[in-house]
Amino acid sequence: MSTSMSTPGSTPVRVRMAPSPTGSPHVGLARTALYNWAFARHHGGTFVFRIEDTDKARNTEESYDSLIDLMQWLGLSWDEGVVVGGAHGPYRQSERTEIYADVLTRLRESSYTYDCFCTNDEVEARRKASGSKVMGYDGFCRELSDEQRSAFEAEGRSSIVRFRMPDGSITWNDLVRGDITFETEFVPDFALCRANGDPLYTLTAPVDDATMEITHVLRGEDLLSSTPRQVALFDALKELGVAKETPAFGHLPYVMGEGNKKLSKRDPQAHMALYREQGFLPEGLLNYLALLGWAIAADRDVFSLDEMVEKFDIKDVNPNPARFDLKKAEAINASHMRLLSIDEITHRVLPFLKDAGVVGDPVTDPDAQMLELAMPLVAERINKLTEAAPMLGFLFVDEADFERDPADVAKLLDETGRGVVQASYDALSGLHEWSTAAIEEALRVALIEGMELKPRVAFGPVRVAVTGKRISPPLFESLELLGRERSLGRLQSALA
RNA sequence: GCCCCCGUCGUCUAGCGGCCUAGGACGUCGCCCUCUCACGGCGGUAACGCCGGUUCAAAUCCGGUCGGGGGUACCA
Numbered sequence: 001m002s003t004s005m006s007t008p009g010s011t012p013v014r015v016r017m018a019p020s021p022t023g024s025p026h027v028g029l030a031r032t033a034l035y036n037w038a039f040a041r042h043h044g045g046t047f048v049f050r051i052e053d054t055d056k057a058r059n060t061e062e063s064y065d066s067l068i069d070l071m072q073w074l075g076l077s078w079d080e081g082v083v084v085g086g087a088h089g090p091y092r093q094s095e096r097t098e099i100y101a102d103v104l105t106r107l108r109e110s111s112y113t114y115d116c117f118c119t120n121d122e123v124e125a126r127r128k129a130s131g132s133k134v135m136g137y138d139g140f141c142r143e144l145s146d147e148q149r150s151a152f153e154a155e156g157r158s159s160i161v162r163f164r165m166p167d168g169s170i171t172w173n174d175l176v177r178g179d180i181t182f183e184t185e186f187v188p189d190f191a192l193c194r195a196n197g198d199p200l201y202t203l204t205a206p207v208d209d210a211t212m213e214i215t216h217v218l219r220g221e222d223l224l225s226s227t228p229r230q231v232a233l234f235d236a237l238k239e240l241g242v243a244k245e246t247p248a249f250g251h252l253p254y255v256m257g258e259g260n261k262k263l264s265k266r267d268p269q270a271h272m273a274l275y276r277e278q279g280f281l282p283e284g285l286l287n288y289l290a291l292l293g294w295a296i297a298a299d300r301d302v303f304s305l306d307e308m309v310e311k312f313d314i315k316d317v318n319p320n321p322a323r324f325d326l327k328k329a330e331a332i333n334a335s336h337m338r339l340l341s342i343d344e345i346t347h348r349v350l351p352f353l354k355d356a357g358v359v360g361d362p363v364t365d366p367d368a369q370m371l372e373l374a375m376p377l378v379a380e381r382i383n384k385l386t387e388a389a390p391m392l393g394f395l396f397v398d399e400a401d402f403e404r405d406p407a408d409v410a411k412l413l414d415e416t417g418r419g420v421v422q423a424s425y426d427a428l429s430g431l432h433e434w435s436t437a438a439i440e441e442a443l444r445v446a447l448i449e450g451m452e453l454k455p456r457v458a459f460g461p462v463r464v465a466v467t468g469k470r471i472s473p474p475l476f477e478s479l480e481l482l483g484r485e486r487s488l489g490r491l492q493s494a495l496a
Numbered sequence: 497g498c499c500c501c502c503g504u505c506g507u508c509u510a511g512c513g514g515c516c517u518a519g520g521a522c523g524u525c526g527c528c529c530u531c532u533c534a535c536g537g538c539g540g541u542a543a544c545g546c547c548g549g550u551u552c553a554a555a556u557c558c559g560g561u562c563g564g565g566g567g568u569a570c571c572a
Contacts (some may be wrong), residue, residue, distance in 0.1 A: 301508080321501095465532075
């Protein structure tokens with residue numbers, strides 16, 4: 001796969017993806033996973049898959065399952081993490097509470113944090129009174145005296161632990177955006193845990209990245225503004241011996257929906273499950289997702305995952321938000337469909353044919369044989385896996401259940417159409433050899449020459465009579481596959 | 497409000513001071529192929545947000561401005 005390993009002398013690359021199991025997986029998440037995966041594979045590093053489930057109220061097991069399922073479907077393998085385990089586990093934050101409790105204790109014993117007794121209302125009231133333009137916590141409890149503490153405790157107030165942001169500014173060299181600087185006066189002291197002691201994301205993410213020895217954090221742009229807090233916390237964690245190094249950060253652009261809005265979970269287009277159901281190929285979808293912020297070359301946009309791994313460089317990632325365009329996603333997917341062999345397409349289409357009831361499960365031998373003959377006819381005319389079933393149905397259906405599209409019947413099996421069908425029946429019923437070439441010859445003689453019809457006028461009614469639809473695989477081949485008996489029967493029943 | 501990020505065809509992008517009368521792809525329009533559909537082929541359409549500055553030369557560098565987005569939680 002990749003030949004370029006991590007830079008000589010540097011520590012091996014370790015990246016992670018760390019979704020929260022809320023709702024169904026999102027395309028933005030998949031794109032982030034892909035970039036992390038490609039980055040890891042390019043550098044011969046390790047890809048860690050961890051779950052950030054500290055928000056008990058919002059997490060669901062269904063969501064967790066769908067995350068695993070999605071990653072497996074996409075084929076983005078991870079080296080360490082949930083399911084596969086590893087040396088830095090456990091990989092679900094809900095199972096790491098002792099780790100956070102321990103770090104929190106050590107942080108409290110240092111001067112990096114302080115206990116805060118304020119309520120939101122108090123903070124807000126003080127902000128209004130002072131006229132400060134800076135929102136968020138004002139540092140009121142930073143220098144509490146023992147007496148003040150005791151007084152608050154005597155009142156029965158609960159407290160949380162806040163991280164004390166240092167003075168000055170915090171700068172990091174963002175992997176996709178370059179130097180970014182925040183003055184810490186605009187980054188308020190932040191909470192590390194809830195009043196009940198439960199750790200918050202602000203604590204768990206850096207602690208996990210530290211203990212899992214993550215070297216590069218590639219995540220969504222929405223987390224950019226929390227980065228100065230994490231950089232500051234990492235300084236403390238290094239001091240305490242919890243972290244070795246502060247990871248490099250890279251903030252990936254948003255994936256947008258219609259308009260100027262980030263693709264939200266409410267938007268049906270946002271959900272990865274939809275694309276799987278619609279018959280997208282994982283490699284096609286991945287290819288499209290890769291394009292949302294990255295290009296493999298100036299004049300190319302269809303490529304394999306291996307090629308992406310070889311060429312992927314985080315420095316080439318575009319910082320501006322990208323809009324998800326279904327049409328282009330489908331076009332890219334179609335290109336990947338055409339890259340597949342007939343056998344492979346058949347294999348991928350099969351589950352969809354079963355779902356649609358076109359073939360049974362398991363597939364019978366005659367059906368399997370028919371499929372082998374029919375797939376070459378449809379393979380190159382479908383752009384998604386789901387498109388095969390409606391095209392092939394007429395070949396597999398029992399004669400008793402065969403139906404024609406009423407609209408197509410109305411349109412094409414009118415007076416002239418029925419005449420055409422009758423002529424076709426006459427021409428084909430006496431045919432000695434039931435082959436594509438013989439069928440075509442007979443029909444052309446009867447309809448084009450005999451009736452002096454234009455081909456598109458001549459074959460439309462026959463198509464509807466035999467396949468039930470105006471749109472079908474090539475007609476003469478279809479007739480051959482259908483067989484003499486069924487073909488003639490359908491021509492006849494179309495006249496009834 | 498304040499802080500931060502972003503700004504090339506409708507969309508995704510290439511572009512890192514001269515190769516740019518800005519390239520590719522999707523879309524769209526027209527034509528060709530053609531038994532339908534799809535594929536394929538050919539051609540057209542369409543962009544550097546704006547204003548200053550630096551420079552012999554700017555889409556590329558700098559400043560400002562406008563516009564969009566995000567953050568400002570005991571969510572992640």
